[in-house]
Amino acid sequence: MLDEITKTIAPHGLVISGALHPDANDISNAKTLILLSPRETFWDIFKNAPEYTDNTPNPIDRWSKRVISDIAMHLNARTQFPFGGPPYAPFLDWAKQSGRAFSSPLGMLAHDTYGMMISYRGALAFDHKIALPASPSTSPCETCAAKPCLSACPVNAITPEHGYDVATCHAHLDTPQGETCMTQACRIRTSCPVSVAVKRETAHNMLHMRAFKGET
Template sequence: MIFSLIEKLAAPSGLFVMGAFHPRRVYQADDATGTLVLLGADKTCWPKFTASTEYRDGAPDPLDRWSKRMIGWIANEIGAKDVYPSDGPPYAPFIGWALNTNRFFKSPTGMMVHDTAGLMISIRGALRFDAEIELPAATAVSPCLSCADQPCVTACPVNALSADHAYDVPACKAYLDTAAGQDCMTRGCKVRRACPVSQAFDRDPAQSAFHMVSFKG
């Protein structure tokens, strides 16, 4: 089974299948064919990435370059086309793809939440197949439905996530420049950390700090 082979090839790099779907069954269009499989970073990814040439060579965009090398190799091994969120414009609709896998959902904050990664989502790329490969049934439900306290809603220290889900990026970045904001810079976004599923996913804080530096620019 190709799906099992993808999981096997991805695991040594700290990547895992975050979701997959058949576009024809979702979009119901003649030109929506094949299969899309989304690969993301699991909690073992960080030490493998930091041991890589890309991390150490000082060139720009080390994680994107490493992801392309790892996922490109998998694509070559199994006869798929590799696609990446960083390639564009035009950019591939990764958010729409993710939500169509029935493993990603909208959280109360407006951020996407994943059934096993919570708010600690790092989609590194996708594999596109011309054929419809067999996929396991996607039976996940949003973890937010059983989260009574919803700590993510009140976790942001500057209320950068408003009630209508408008994300105040300037307010967030300004806070990161303050002494109090260093907790978010070095350990990751407090909203993402507040999610119980994120906590169980146990991502290395150094990985979150890396993403925060990239986000802040």
């Protein structure tokens, strides 16, 4: 079944980034949840989708809803999305329960393959149990001696002591010095040694960062 899901989602630029058997009282009411994230081909596929050029807000969220809903129908599953709240579906908890993503020293998630560049586009909820492989269950942060994430932000907008100071982050993005964060993505996220392997186009980074700034 996992193979079938992988084959179905791959042409849409998506990959299984986590899977879990949620507790009986989980809000998803699912026996199996499959978390979906962008893979290397995502941007080329998305760029050619109608949502990219229709000049309507939240293009990636709208693309995710359309594409993942179609996939779910095909696989006889239900959907969950990380956006559209509040209330928000507990993607951070699901990610951690999957054993493939972990709280980094800054609180932001670090994933075994995508590091801090992990993001989720949606989840497939199945009413039956799908056999899942064992996950690594050791955080990449445990073996990361340098911990560059702790000093990567030019304005210390995220600290272990005070969490995420969104206003400080926003203010920096509006300055010339903040341009690198806008075009090359958040410097904390890209400093993660696991994230370094994740290559993203400038336009992709800018779309997310502009959405974060409330500009799209």
